[in-house]
Amino acid sequence: xxxxxxxxxxxxxxxxxxxxxxxxxxxxxxxxxxxxxxxxxxxxxxxxxxxxxxxxxxxxxxxxx
Numbered sequence: 001x002x003x004x005x006x007x008x009x010x011x012x013x014x015x016x017x018x019x020x021x022x023x024x025x026x027x028x029x030x031x032x033x034x035x036x037x038x039x040x041x042x043x044x045x046x047x048x049x050x051x052x053x054x055x056x057x058x059x060x061x062x063x064x065x
Contacts, residue, residue, distance in 0.1 A: 001052035018048040021056050031060045 001014055005021055012020055018033060018040055027033075033040050034057045040048050050056070 001050070003050055003052065004055045006056070006058060012050065016050050017046055018050060018056065019045040021050065022058060025058055027058050027060075031058055033058050 001012055001016065003010055003012055003016075003021065005025055010021075010024060012024065018035060022031075022033060022045060033042070033045065035048065035050065035054050037055075037057075
């Protein structure tokens with residue numbers, strides 16, 4: 001299935017979860033993730049099934065002043 005991760009198209013297996021998308025990006029903590037602009041708690045990544053066309057944002061915190 002096709003999904004967008006940080007606005008870039010990726011092909012993931014049917015039945016992929018948000019945890020699979022995070023692994024695809026090799027994201028290192030700390031970060032937050034949202035699917036279709038809806039925040040998903042990190043405890044739910046493995047249970048959150050993705051659908052073709054989903055837009056996933058993986059966001060790292062920014063520090064500074």
